[in-house]
Amino acid sequence: MIKTSLVLFFALLGLNLFAQERPTEDPAITYANTITVEDLTRHLTVLADDEMEGRETGQPGQYKAARYLEEIIKGYGLPGVGPEQTYSQPISFISERWQEIDFVINGSSKRHLWDYYAYPSKNADRAKVMTDEVVFLGYGIESEEYDDYGNQKLEGKTILIMDGEPKDRDGVSYVSGTEEASVWSEDISLKLKAARRHGVETVLILDPNFQRNLSSARKISLDSRMHMGFSEKPADNYSNSIYISSETAKTILGSSYGKVVKARKRIEKKGKPKSVSISVDLALTQQKKVKELLGENMLAYVEGSDPVLKDELLIVTAHYDHIGRRGNSIFNGADDNGSGTSTVLEIAQAFTLAKEAGVGPRRSVLFMLVSGEEKGLLGSEFYVNHPLFPLESTIANINVDMVGRVDEKHAADPNYIYVIGSDRLSTSLHEINEAANEKYTQLALDYTYNAEDDPNRYYYRSDHYNFAERGIPAVFYFNGTHADYHQDTDTVDKINFEKMARIGKLVFYTAWELANRDERIKVDVGVKP
Template sequence: MRKYLAGICFLFVGVQLWAQQDANAVKYGSLLNPEAARKHLSVIASDAFEGRETGTKGAELAAHYIANEFKKIGLKAPVKGSFFQPVELVETQFVVDKFQINGEQLKPNEHFYMSGSRDDKKIKAQKIVFAGYGISAEGYDDLKGVDIAGKVALIIGTDEPRRNGTSLISKSADPSDWATSAYKRIQNLRAKKPALILMVNPQFQLRSVRHLASPSISLKKKKVAISPSEVQADVIELTLDAADIFLKKSGKTITQLRAAINEAGTPMSQTFKADFEISYGNKTKDLKAANVLGYLEGSDLKDELLVISAHYDHEGMAAEGIDRIYNGADDDGSGTTAVLELARVFAQAKKDKKGPRRSILFLAVVGEEKGLLGSQWYSENPVFPLAKTVTNLNIDMIGRVDPAHKDKPDYCYLIGSDKLSTQLHKISENANATYTKLEIDYKYNDPKDPERIYYRSDHYNFAKHGIPIIFYFNGVHEDYHKVSDEIDKIDFLLLTKRAQLVFYTAWDIVNRDLRPVVDVADSMPKTR
């Protein structure tokens, strides 16, 4: 009899629990499935898309695939009849066209290193000012009586003058601030208005080979005129060998000059002849890129909008290697796949007249790997008013398991759910407790977490405008940003379950009477 009553009680509890669920939510959430996810990801993370790097053919192919899928399932094209929102980007490559001294052309990384400049410059000089260590300190001043204004200054960029092991600056064996701060001596020199600073670094040739700055991609902005007072001398690091080429006409070497300073205990600043010519600057070109937007119109609350986002770009191709393609199956092919699948099931619900009350924007953004550029562009040029955007659910890597959860893979990291809205956090927690029952890990939600994940995906460009967000993430694994991030390592059952958590959270948000209330002053600082 007791067993019978216990069974009845268990059945009653089960019925009560089921009663808390929304039957329609369960129906459409179950339409998310691993087979459909695999179909999309097999295309998105294929070699044909060449790693989907922003501004390349591969990214363009990915964008068109996403747009075609949005069109197939019946989403509206909200950008003046298009699924594409053009994102104005510019690629900048810093180039040293000429670096010639005493008839010899010096080579980047072999003789000098220069990472970039604000301005294009051409400099010719017949004289170079050797300014010792570039130090101006009480009792010792390399620049006393030396005019470097408008001239090329050559300095020893490391350590400080020493005599018998004693610093001539600190008057002890302990180094002074000058010895430990190249920045301090550079600022000291810049105050004297030189045209260029050549800084000899004896350790330079011991470093791993570095390259002139790789091309950078940024949002295209209007050029701002720089006043002459803002122009500062650029700094170029030289090897010892390169410094000796500069000193060739003086008959001295940098090692000899350094030894002379240390022996005499006084500056040895001087001017020497040298035929020097340099030209450098930034070469720019516009890049073609686009966010992909699919719009599902709501019913009675259609003026309010939920954004479900993921970035479709990745790292492109390596310069060499057997496998050169960064397929980005997890990062963020998995998130893009989830957006496509969520769009499909919400569109089906609408066809069945069970559609959302609020509208949904399915947003696949470009340029995340270049600095969250696509989402920044959207947030600064919104197709729908940000004031009417109630929440952003952002998905970036949900197809893998990180080392911390290898023994308990049924989990998902959530970031940001409580940063602006306690109500959104409760909606999220309830969705998981009612439907998916994943282990929710809030490790990266801690403002003190050193990884600063909150700032590292596209939700941030909504959060900084006061829009509540949730970021869904599986954590970093051994294939993160490597060519080995391949589709055969994706757990499609887990990807689907995490996508279902997004779905059930979204279902609640778009169908409830009132939007999530912003009731928290964001505890994260407004900076990346």
């Protein structure tokens, strides 16, 4: 009895070792099978926990979720991305406008966007500043070739400078030494930074094209929308500034007008700086209304193995943000989109394991978990405007957004997924997904929401659209909506993890084919409006 058992034990052990040494003939099946209910449950339970506070972009919960994702990605042993080799791409959208701005010359209040204008982004928020002196300081340039500052003491003072740079009668710049303008004419930030280094409180800039520039200044100053970009941190970098018209400048100069004209002519004739002190009472108030949204896209990068094809990139996305909390209610967003985030993490792990085993992928794959989706697809919009890899080398985007629930239409059979956008730009992408499903997963592929006349317009409402808009083929996997959509009842206990795993495998198989096929898929369908 003992002998028989030992023989059987070693026989089974031998079979097990043989199975490990010789994986399934199709490696896609081997690594798709690493996408498990257990792992999906583990990730989603963390992401949709109350501790994550609904993962609203720019709020503490989103940062907690980002750190969890970073920990998981690092645990896969993947390298960082970009020059700094990080696992995140910071994103920022900002709105800056004037809440109060007032400029008074000798007791007379001037009209903003009429007599003067100022850009909120270039100015720090501050209360009223008063002075009884303005120093005309030429062009406000500080360079080795030409220096308006010299040894002057300007701490806390207001200066008046001209736009551009000094040139002689032949049009040759005293700064560049040629007829070409130097950077001092092209970037006003240089002058504002020089002023701040010398402690200047305010810079008045005489704009020779005041009326022409006023329209643009008006649009920028009055625009309350959020725009892509980071704050210029004017309090740390610039002296405050306003642009003034020639009429406003004459009011400031008063009896000193002739002295300033002579100083300007001397600068132009000899290329030597000349300053003039002007007695005038000024008061300037600049208070801003700032709204800034900061988030981060999390990155898991698997480099391709093919020496040529690895320069091409497939991007797989899911947004990990949700809508946060409202009062005492936490909107956990288990389905939207903790489900997609957990699925993409599992697919990233599957590709990583394949790479470690030396069997793939040929092209590089970037798994990107984006924030800001609930604010208007902001994270993916930021990426396509600041890509970490060339967009022209990006072959396709696969987007996973809500794959953990069953909608009313499919209540009797959860073995389905809505597929959106697969045929909008590339027939090959559509065919690859169809073939992967037929061969491996046999889900019911529902194209209801892919119809161009779909009133829900889901094709335009998730992160894939920012890629499609750039001409990059994209496919979006979606389970449809339900009663808990964007409610505080979208919780983990209602997730169908078996369904999630099946969809995750379909996404994996489609990504696997895109990353490993010989030919890059082609854009062969016109870009749809």
